[in-house]
Amino acid sequence: xxxxxxxxxxxxxxxxxxxxDIKEARxxxxxxxxxxxxxxxxLQLFTxxxxxILKIFQSAGAKIFLDCKFLDIPNTVAKAAEAxxxxxxxxxxxxxxxGTEMLMAASQSxxxxxxxxxxxxxxxxxxxxxxSISPDTLRNELSVGLDMKDQVIKLARQCKDSxxxxxxxxxxxxxxxxxxxxxDMVIVTPGVRPAWADTNDQKRFTTPAQAIKNGSDYLxxxxxxxxxxxxxxxxxxxxxxxxxxxxx
Ligand code: C5P
Numbered sequence: 001x002x003x004x005x006x007x008x009x010x011x012x013x014x015x016x017x018x019x020x021d022i023k024e025a026r027x028x029x030x031x032x033x034x035x036x037x038x039x040x041x042x043l044q045l046f047t048x049x050x051x052x053i054l055k056i057f058q059s060a061g062a063k064i065f066l067d068c069k070f071l072d073i074p075n076t077v078a079k080a081a082e083a084x085x086x087x088x089x090x091x092x093x094x095x096x097x098x099g100t101e102m103l104m105a106a107s108q109s110x111x112x113x114x115x116x117x118x119x120x121x122x123x124x125x126x127x128x129x130x131x132s133i134s135p136d137t138l139r140n141e142l143s144v145g146l147d148m149k150d151q152v153i154k155l156a157r158q159c160k161d162s163x164x165x166x167x168x169x170x171x172x173x174x175x176x177x178x179x180x181x182x183x184d185m186v187i188v189t190p191g192v193r194p195a196w197a198d199t200n201d202q203k204r205f206t207t208p209a210q211a212i213k214n215g216s217d218y219l220x221x222x223x224x225x226x227x228x229x230x231x232x233x234x235x236x237x238x239x240x241x242x243x244x245x246x247x248x
Pocket of ligand 1: 017042190202220221
């Protein structure tokens with residue numbers, strides 16, 4: 001059963017492993033493996049350690065979200081996507097703005113790989129507009145004529161039509177995306193803050209329960225867990241809150 005249809009909240013909690021320190025990464029793995037469903041490994045850790053870091057997590061039985069946001073010509077992205085599939089990651093990211101030819105090339109290459117190997121394909125998660133891009137930057141630097149919401153939805157539709165099965169979406173975007181695109185896209189949401197946690201630098205966030213109610217399949221959480229005095233109990237509290245929302 002794909003994790004995104006699991007009714008067990010823990011399966012849908014993704015820990016952001018945001019560190020360049022391999023000892024710290026191993027500590028998160030040891031302490032939190034029983035409490036989260038997936039570990040997100042991003043550009044920082046992957047650029048430091050390469051596929052070795054994936055092996056460390058996978059040899060402990062952990063599932064991986066590789067967050068390296070591929071963006072290049074279709075052939076290069078297709079090859080990188082196949083390599084991600086060959087590493088056995090559960091999901092990985094790609095930029096939606098690379099065009100439908102690139103999106104289709106990525107989707108076709110993971111599907112072909114999965115068929116050849118007789119394994120399920122990883123979920124490709126498209127990033128529509130980075131949350132670090134403001135409406136002003138979108139309009140004046142990137143010269144996009146649509147407003148933010150319309151641009152996000154337009155790119156998300158292109159992704160779906162190109163065979164991409166998932167999206168990374170900010171908490172504000174989830175409801176609109178879910179109603180525009182239906183139930184079958186996997187939606188992953190960062191910017192999650194339980195009421196008891198520090199908001200850090202997140203400006204737009206929702207609680208775990210609200211994110212689930214809005215239609216997110218997976219929540220990405222970092223510092224509320226990794227920065228807590230007791231990371232296991234922080235993860236457990238988040239899972240309980242997610243579970244109550246799922247059970248409603
Ligand atoms: O520590 P925190 O819970 O804020 O971590 C959130 C994670 O999600 C980080 O890895 C961050 O880079 C990532 N992320 C985000 N907002 C986005 C996209 C990714 O916070 N729009």
